[in-house]
Amino acid sequence: MQMNAITLTTDFGLSDWFVGALKGVIHGINPRATVIDLTHGIPPGDVEAGAFALAAGFRAFPRGTVHVAVVDPGVGSGRPAIAVRTRDYFLVGPDNGVLSLAMARERVVEIRRLENRRMFRAPVSRTFHGRDIFAPVAARLSMGRDWTMVGPVVTSFQRLDWPTVERRGAGLFGTVVYLDRFGKAITNISGQMLAEISSDAAVEVCVGRRRVGVVAECYQAVAAGKPVALIGSTGFLEVAVNGGSAASLLRLQRGSRVSVRTRKRFTR
């Protein structure tokens, strides 16, 4: 029997019984499931942060893993619930964009709407689809249940209105899209985009009007307490502070502007 892992990404927090209840339902259906928390610390209702965390973490898991993301401010209102089959994974969640950044990084094979109530927990509450719909569907998919049973194929789905990077001449103009626990600011500028404007990474990074410096190899490339830009573990440009918080020191938030220019434009 197939026995794939299930990951959970939610805004449920850990102070209540919500995450435990999902795992109880999964365990009741598939006692041999390995359930792994990606994170439950997404700010309440913050679909973009949930989408980013899922997209940043899901490829660390082996093929066949069922990734569940429940950041679902519209629960009970009639928004569709979907499951996505990609080349390597299953994705399960509300159709509100929370799955869309991960989908953009995968070859999507098929999308289906969750409509088969026999795969749900009964009765289905109006306020806790994580427990009543997403967890039981994921548990059944982790056991190798027939994918086509979850519901009918759909061809469109909700995408996030995600900021894009502008390229003007040899400059890239991007945005902070995620702030992590260490106060590192992750941008939407990928390492590949950087390589396209400069083959030797000899570029200067600015946050707003403030120069951060060149793209370094590690946090310790600068003195303690100083800001540093580098390509982080997600493959995107990030701004950090060695031993500190870039979010605090540079007053960064989601949406803050970050630019990259080839270095010759600056004097040192």
Next chain:
Amino acid sequence: MQMNAITLTTDFGLSDWFVGALKGVIHGINPRATVIDLTHGIPPGDVEAGAFALAAGFRAFPRGTVHVAVVDPGVGSGRPAIAVRTRDYFLVGPDNGVLSLAMARERVVEIRRLENRRMFRAPVSRTFHGRDIFAPVAARLSMGRDWTMVGPVVTSFQRLDWPTVERRGAGLFGTVVYLDRFGKAITNISGQMLAEISSDAAVEVCVGRRRVGVVAECYQAVAAGKPVALIGSTGFLEVAVNGGSAASLLRLQRGSRVSVRTRKRFTR
């Protein structure tokens, strides 16, 4: 061999090694145990919140699950420790009321005092019975060890002094008993009580003197930022704010008064 899940509900938090130590002890006794956190975010020493979280979450788990709850401000002082066999589950914890709300929702078969030191970890500390008593007893129960070995039968146990709902005429007068991570206020008024005063749910909910409105079907029944009353996933009446925190907006805390009246008493 029986191999049942174990859940943990504590006020240990996740910033120290306490929860890990419980799991280490369990793993040493029953390496095949599935251990699931219900929550470790109960405020320190808050027996009532622990009892509510356990009662709200424990029925999501399959029969045979061993539920451990350790909110135990009296650890080491001689308060008894108990295990409870219900029709579907085992409950393990201090005899201070933390198990009592779950017990009220189950058919209790037998209660025993934990006195068999051969089921404990040695030596037993005076300050960490979670690690030294509750975890090893739960691990052994999860393996199907003889229930009667844990200790002698007892017939009385500590109940919480839980607020009751008053019914006056066609009105119900209840209390907020739990505030969750989203700022939703869960009351002690059950959906069944509501059905008894009004067959069509045409009632008005008030928080103190403030009218919240009718009992809705989902959070989106009201505009964003507005309060809404509904029967939540626990089966109890709750007051929420669509996309916000009822606790903040309505200044709710545990003990806040919530009333329900048949709607004809109000003009709109």
Next chain:
Amino acid sequence: MQMNAITLTTDFGLSDWFVGALKGVIHGINPRATVIDLTHGIPPGDVEAGAFALAAGFRAFPRGTVHVAVVDPGVGSGRPAIAVRTRDYFLVGPDNGVLSLAMARERVVEIRRLENRRMFRAPVSRTFHGRDIFAPVAARLSMGRDWTMVGPVVTSFQRLDWPTVERRGAGLFGTVVYLDRFGKAITNISGQMLAEISSDAAVEVCVGRRRVGVVAECYQAVAAGKPVALIGSTGFLEVAVNGGSAASLLRLQRGSRVSVRTRKRFTR
């Protein structure tokens, strides 16, 4: 096949996908691994707190457990990564002292530097060795892979500059080394040291100039809200407040001085 547990102790927090990514990598290598969080709540970069939490918790696990500790402010800078084989466990982490307090409590058999890239995840990022080096090495050790393959033997390693206890006459002068979630202050004075100055535990404990009292047996030895000293579950002297926080009430922090004297010096 050997199938040992893996524990994780980090400063990654739980609000991002970092811990999940480690577990994804482990699951991809050893799908049958039991992975247990010791804690991820170590303050960012606080190597001393990480070392203490690991040392306090690791012996609750059965022999063969692989303990991973990643509090690693120097990631990517060239600091060595090591694995340690002790009589009972494997320890894996950066060579910055985070393993050293646990090592001091174990019989160390051999230390090796992690240099075999075939045991790593490819490619190895410069900023996330938890995912790319420590998790995959731990996963392979948990499966019983040949220990000698991880890399060459080393004979020296980084120790923490840990405060020592001074003994002057019948007095012990120690330091608060850890503050836990309950506001308890754990010192570096062991129960054994106490026994050496007083066979009957009739000693007085002071925090700075403030007398806390004798060494009690449990928190309830004093009235609610009052401070109490006792030997905690780690085997070290701790200062607590019955039902409250010693850290707040006595304004304790790491480094605060705690002294113990034989009681006859005091009048009551």
